[in-house]
Amino acid sequence: QVQLQESGPGLVKPSGTLSLTCAVSGGSISSSNWWSWVRQPPGKGLEWIGEIYHSGSTNYNPSLKSRVTISVDKSKNQFSLKLSSVTAADTAVYYCAVLIAAAGTAPYWGQGTLVTVSS
Amino acid sequence: QSALTQPASVSGSPGQSITISCTGTSSDVGGYNYVSWYQQHPGKAPKLMIYDVSNRPSGVSNRFSGSKSGNTASLTISGLQAEDEADYYCSSYTSSSTPYVFGTGTKVTVL
Numbered sequence: 001q002v003q004l005q006e007s008g009p010g011l012v013k014p015s016g017t018l019s020l021t022c023a024v025s026g027g028s029i030s031s032s033n034w035w036s037w038v039r040q041p042p043g044k045g046l047e048w049i050g051e052i053y054h055s056g057s058t059n060y061n062p063s064l065k066s067r068v069t070i071s072v073d074k075s076k077n078q079f080s081l082k083l084s085s086v087t088a089a090d091t092a093v094y095y096c097a098v099l100i101a102a103a104g105t106a107p108y109w110g111q112g113t114l115v116t117v118s119s
Numbered sequence: 120q121s122a123l124t125q126p127a128s129v130s131g132s133p134g135q136s137i138t139i140s141c142t143g144t145s146s147d148v149g150g151y152n153y154v155s156w157y158q159q160h161p162g163k164a165p166k167l168m169i170y171d172v173s174n175r176p177s178g179v180s181n182r183f184s185g186s187k188s189g190n191t192a193s194l195t196i197s198g199l200q201a202e203d204e205a206d207y208y209c210s211s212y213t214s215s216s217t218p219y220v221f222g223t224g225t226k227v228t229v230l
Contacts, residue, residue, distance in 0.1 A: 036219070045122065046157075046165070046208055046221040062216050095164065099219050100153050100212055106176040107155055112164045 002027035004096045004110035012117050018083040022096030022110060029077045030054040032102035037081045039092040052079055086117045120215045123222035130228040136197040139225045141209035142190060147220055149190035153212035156185055156194045160205045169194060204229045
């Protein structure tokens with residue numbers, strides 16, 4: 001059973017860069033899945049940020065595209081998120097997830113990590 | 120890409136059945152069988168309840184079922200229990216500007 005675990009700083013200063021990593025265990029990041037980042041501001045709904053394939057191909061939410069970079073490290077079986085020029089509006093719980101899994105298997109998510117943007 | 124439309128709240132008494140709707144367009148819900156439903160308790164990560172419109176992951180109670188008609192997907196909870204009180208979100212693959220879209224969320228209250 002594949003498990004995802006997010007990690008990274010819980011506090012980022014305004015105008016700084018948010019950096020998170022998602023470690024994949026119990027499976028290979030080189031499988032036929034697109035690996036996503038999703039966020040949820042406190043008290044609000046879910047927002048898809050972007051995704052990456054093991055080849056390095058990416059798709060981003062147009063509303064965040066200018067500030068987002070998602071990368072993959074196959075040697076460490078993990079993928080990462082960088083969000084630049086953050087403001088308080090970027091305060092949220094950030095999840096890594098596979099939203100549509102290969103071969104008709106069930107989607108899966110990490111437990112999420114809260115990132116607060118504050119000075 | 121606009122969010123899928125869900126009712127803000129749905130309530131029911133223990134033992135009753137309730138249905139949550141998730142309305143999209145032919146570019147998302149209506150066009151693909153990639154609708155998922157998530158349950159989220161306060162402070163917790165979303166938990167997958169239904170995927171690919173009507174498939175239930177291992178370990179999820181058979182009181183939860185999913186269906187789709189046209190551009191609207193539905194989640195039915197039968198035999199409502201106190202533990203079902205939570206927020207519920209739908210999601211769908213979409214051919215629009217982003218490959219995925221989430222619903223607006225529904226708060227389920229057990230009376």
